[in-house]
Amino acid sequence: MILTLHTRRRMVNVVALALSGAATAIGLLFLGWILWVTLKNGISALNLQLFTRISAYGAEGGLANAIVGSVFMDLLALLLCVPIGVLAGVFLGEYANRSKLGSTIRFLNDILLSAPSIVLGLFVYVIVVVPSSQLTGGAVSFSGVAGAIALALIGLPVIVRTTDEMLQLVPNTLREAALSLGVPQWKLTLQVLMRVAASGIVTGVLLALARLAGETAPLLFTAFGNNFMTLNPLDATASIPVTIYQYTNDPNPAMHAIAWAGALLITLLVLALSLLARSYLKRNRITYD
Amino acid sequence: MPLNPALDPPATPPSSSAPHQRADARHDAWFRYLVRACALLVLAALVGAMLSTLWGGREVLFGDGLHFLTSSDWDPVNNIYGAWAPIYGTLVTSLIALLLAVPASFGIALFLTEIAPPWLRGPVSTAIELLASIPSIIYGMWGLFVFVPFMASIEPALSATLGRIPVVGALFDGPPLGLGLLTAGIVLSIMILPFISSVMREVFQTVPARLKESAYALGSTTWEVVWHIVLPYTRTAVIGGIFLGLGRALGETMAVTFVLGSSYDLTTSLLMPGTTISSSIANEFNEAVGLHRSALIALGFLLFVVTFIVLLIARLMLRRLALREGRS
Numbered sequence: 001m002i003l004t005l006h007t008r009r010r011m012v013n014v015v016a017l018a019l020s021g022a023a024t025a026i027g028l029l030f031l032g033w034i035l036w037v038t039l040k041n042g043i044s045a046l047n048l049q050l051f052t053r054i055s056a057y058g059a060e061g062g063l064a065n066a067i068v069g070s071v072f073m074d075l076l077a078l079l080l081c082v083p084i085g086v087l088a089g090v091f092l093g094e095y096a097n098r099s100k101l102g103s104t105i106r107f108l109n110d111i112l113l114s115a116p117s118i119v120l121g122l123f124v125y126v127i128v129v130v131p132s133s134q135l136t137g138g139a140v141s142f143s144g145v146a147g148a149i150a151l152a153l154i155g156l157p158v159i160v161r162t163t164d165e166m167l168q169l170v171p172n173t174l175r176e177a178a179l180s181l182g183v184p185q186w187k188l189t190l191q192v193l194m195r196v197a198a199s200g201i202v203t204g205v206l207l208a209l210a211r212l213a214g215e216t217a218p219l220l221f222t223a224f225g226n227n228f229m230t231l232n233p234l235d236a237t238a239s240i241p242v243t244i245y246q247y248t249n250d251p252n253p254a255m256h257a258i259a260w261a262g263a264l265l266i267t268l269l270v271l272a273l274s275l276l277a278r279s280y281l282k283r284n285r286i287t288y289d
Numbered sequence: 290m291p292l293n294p295a296l297d298p299p300a301t302p303p304s305s306s307a308p309h310q311r312a313d314a315r316h317d318a319w320f321r322y323l324v325r326a327c328a329l330l331v332l333a334a335l336v337g338a339m340l341s342t343l344w345g346g347r348e349v350l351f352g353d354g355l356h357f358l359t360s361s362d363w364d365p366v367n368n369i370y371g372a373w374a375p376i377y378g379t380l381v382t383s384l385i386a387l388l389l390a391v392p393a394s395f396g397i398a399l400f401l402t403e404i405a406p407p408w409l410r411g412p413v414s415t416a417i418e419l420l421a422s423i424p425s426i427i428y429g430m431w432g433l434f435v436f437v438p439f440m441a442s443i444e445p446a447l448s449a450t451l452g453r454i455p456v457v458g459a460l461f462d463g464p465p466l467g468l469g470l471l472t473a474g475i476v477l478s479i480m481i482l483p484f485i486s487s488v489m490r491e492v493f494q495t496v497p498a499r500l501k502e503s504a505y506a507l508g509s510t511t512w513e514v515v516w517h518i519v520l521p522y523t524r525t526a527v528i529g530g531i532f533l534g535l536g537r538a539l540g541e542t543m544a545v546t547f548v549l550g551s552s553y554d555l556t557t558s559l560l561m562p563g564t565t566i567s568s569s570i571a572n573e574f575n576e577a578v579g580l581h582r583s584a585l586i587a588l589g590f591l592l593f594v595v596t597f598i599v600l601l602i603a604r605l606m607l608r609r610l611a612l613r614e615g616r617s
Contacts (some may be wrong), residue, residue, distance in 0.1 A: 012512055027486070088328040091327060118571060156331065214427075244426050
C-alpha cells in the first residue's frame with residue numbers, strides 16, 4: 001500500500017499525540033500506584049500503639065519517639081532557616097535586585113535548591129558532629145541540633161526564593177509612598193513590605209516544611225536515631241523517615257508494617273502541605289521547581 | 290490596599306528630627322549588613338559543603354589521587370578504596386533515568402500544552418508535580434516491596450526478548466533478581482519526571498502564539514508544530530530542564546539504595562545489582578571508621594562537584610530563556 005504524503009503526516013501526528021497521552025497516563029499511573037500502596041499498607045498498619053509506644057519495643061512498639069523527634073527537629077529547622085531565609089530574600093529582592101552580588105547569590109541559591117541532600121548531611125557531619133564530639137570527648141556527637149541544621153539547609157533555599165519572588169510582586173508605588181514620607185528603609189521592609197508579602201512568605205514556609213519533613217539522607221549521620229524519647233537537642237534523635245529506613249532494612253515483616261504506617265503519616269503530611277502551598281502559588285503565578 | 294499605620298506621617302516636624310534621622314541612617318546600615326550577612330550564608334553553605342567534604346576526604350583524595358577514581362577495588366577489610374564501581378553505578382542509573390524520563394516528560398508537556406482540554410490541564414499538571422513532593426524514602430519502600438517483585442516477574446521476558454539481540458543483549462542478561470541497575474534507573478526516572486516535564490511545560494507556554502498559528506495556517510499538524518516550531522524555539526531551556534533532572538538523579542539517595550542491591554561488582558548487565566555514590570554513603574557511613582569514612586566523604590565530594598557542574602549548566606541554560614523573555 002502506498003501512502004500519500006498527507007496520510008503519512010496525519011498518521012505520524014496521531015501516533016505522536018497518542019504516545020504523549022500514553023506518557024501522561026503512565027506518569028499518573030505511577031503516582032496512583034505509589035499512593036495506593038502507601039495508603040493500603042499504611043492504613044492496615046495504623047493503630048493507637050503507634051502514637052503511644054516508643055521504638056525500643058521493636059515489633060511491639062510504635063513511633064511515638066520518632067514522631068516527637070521529627071516534629072522537634074522540623075520546628076527547630078524552621079526556627080533556623082525562616083529568619084535567615086526571609087532576610088536573605090529581602091537582600092535579594094530589595095537591596096541587591098540588580099547588583100552582581102545579588103544575581104550571583106540568586107543563581108547559587110537555585111543550585112542549593114537542587115543540591116544532593118546527602119552531601120548536605122555530610123557537610124553538617126564534618127562541621128558540627130565531628131567537632132562537637134571532639135570538644136566534649138564523645139559525650140555529644142550525633143544530635144538533634146545537627147539534624148535540625150542539616151534540615152535547615154534543605155529549607156533555606158526554598159524560603160529565600162519565595163521571599164525574593166513575593167517581594168518582586170509588591171508594587172513599587174508602595175515603596176515610593178513610604179520612602180517619600182521619610183520612613184527609613186529597614187522600617188519600610190519590616191513594617192510595610194513584610195505585611196504585604198506575609199501570606200506569600202507563609203507559603204514559602206509551608207513549601208520548605210513539606211520538603212524537609214520527608215528528608216532521610218541528611219539525618220542519617222547528623223541526628224542518627226534513638227530508640228527512646230528525647231527532647232534534649234544534644235541527644236541523638238529519632239525521626240520518622242530514618243525509622244522507616246531502619247525498619248525497612250529489618251527482615252521482620254512486623255517492622256515493615258510499622259514502617260508503612262510511618263510512610264503513610266509522612267506522605268499525608270507532605271502532600272497536604274504541598275497541595276496547600278501550590279494552590280496559593282498558582283493563584284499568585286509564582287513558579288517553583 | 291488599606292492605609293498602613295507605618296505610613297502615617299511622623300508626629301514630630303521634620304526640622305527638629307536631625308538626631309532622629311541620624312539614628313535612622315544607623316539602623317538602616319545595620320539592617321543592610323544583617324540582610325547581606327544572611328544572603329552570604331547561602332553562599333557559605335555551598336562553599337562550605339564543598340570544602341568540608343574535601344577536607345573530610347583529604348586522606349583518600351590526596352593520598353590515593355587518581356587511583357581512587359579509576360580503581361574498582363572497594364575493600365574495607367584491607368583498607369583499599371577505589372570509587373569506580375559507585376561512579377559507574379551513578380552514571381548508568383542516571384543515564385537510564387534520563388533515557389526514560391526525557392521522552393516521557395516531552396510527551397507530558399506536549400499533552401498538557403497542546404492536546405488536553407483546558408479544564409484538564411490544571412489537575413493533571415498538579416498530579417504530575419505531586420510526584421516530586423512524595424518523599425524519596427516512600428519511593429524506596431514502594432520500590433523494594435512492590436516494584437522489585439514486579440520487575441522480577443517481567444525480567445525473564447526481558448532476557449528472552451531483548452537479551453537475544455546481539456551486543457545490546459548483554460545488557461539484559463542475568464538472573465531475574467528484580468533488584469539492580471535497571472530497576473533503580475526506572476525508579477529514578479519516575480522521580481525526575483515531574484522536574485523535567487514542568488520545565489518543558491512552562492517553556493512551551495512561552496512560545497509566541499503568532500509563531501504557532503503561522504505554522505498551523507500553513508497546514509502543519511500539531512506534531513509538526515511542536516517538533517519544528519516549539520522545540521527549536523525552546524531548545525536551550527529544554528536542555529536546561531533535562532540537566533536539572535540529571536542533577537536530581539545523580540544525587541538521589543533513598544529511592545535507589547533499597548532497589549540497587551549494593552554490590553561493588555562491575556557488570557555489563559543492567560539486571561545485576563550495583564551501587565551508586567549516594568547509596569554507598571548511606572549504607573556504609575555509620576559503620577565506617579578511619580580511612581573507610583574518609584573514602585565515603587571523598588565520594589560525597591565527587592558527587593557534589595559533579596552535581597554542582599550539572600546544575601550550573603542547567604541554570605545557565607534556563608536563565609538564557611528567562612533573559613530573552615525579559616523576566617530576570
